[in-house]
Amino acid sequence: MNESPVVILLDPSRPHVFPLAALPFLSGVLDIDPDVPESVRSALPIPTPGAAVTVKMDTPGQRIESLFASSVRVIRAEPVHGDRLVEAASIMDRLWNRGGWESTQTHESLSIYLVEETYEVLDAIRSDDENDLREELGDLLLQVLFHSRIAQSHGVFELDDVAGALIAKLVHRSPHLISSGVVDIAEQERAWDALKAAEKARASSMDGIARSQPPLLLAEKVLSRAAKAGVIVSTDEADLEALIERCRRADTELLSALDVLMADIRRRERRRLENVED
Incomplete structure (x- = not known):
């Protein structure tokens, strides 16, 4: 039996994967917490209550965090990115x-x-x-x-x-x-x-x-692809640019109108809330 207590914490996402540093302790006498899955328990030696080496699940909570403030050696599985x-x-x-x-x-x-x-x-x-x-x-x-x-x-x-x-x-x-x-x-x-x-x-x-993208974004993509492909711009480019500019102006006007509408809705909501509170 080990002189210093050791706790091996298993990652709940992959309880069957043990930290490399825990391997020397797994063939000896172990105490195994009830929350360790049965499939993992069955692969380990028969548990001995009170053994110096304990296998636990690394679940959030004071019970686990308190181990790090004690003299117990904690072997914890490193988190996996993703x-x-x-x-x-x-x-x-x-x-x-x-x-x-x-x-x-x-x-x-x-x-x-x-x-x-x-x-x-x-x-x-x-x-x-x-x-x-x-x-x-x-x-x-x-x-x-x-x-x-x-x-x-x-x-x-x-x-x-x-x-x-x-x-x-x-x-x-x-x-x-x-x-x-x-x-x-x-x-x-x-x-x-x-x-x-x-x-x-x-x-x-x-x-x-x-x-499916909005027409303005679609237009920018088309022109960008054409430029990358080295395609000579057709005589219709001026008409296209005029259409794009009209769309931009229409978008700006619509956005301004919606800003006004949204501000008005917020004012009405505040007034209704004030009336309810009164």
């Missing part, structure tokens, strides 16, 4: 399997939320509020989890496939990942565009442009 993403996916699964509102949704029914959450992320970026940005990115992440779960229910793909496709894309288009030294950003961008073009093998620079 664990909370795994937990979020698990919660999405649980929500879906409950058969509530979530399980009635489709890609189409959620599309309005996807657009709205994207614009809320943009608002947070422009407000320079990092806390707001963190929250809005979480809402956008929910959309990724949601659409992936819908696809999984159809047997098409699941979240791991989405992540796998992204990983493959990043690795293929980022040859500098295996290089050393400072990255030349201009060269990085050229390599990305070249590899992307080879992957997509598009017949036209206009292929793959998202037509």
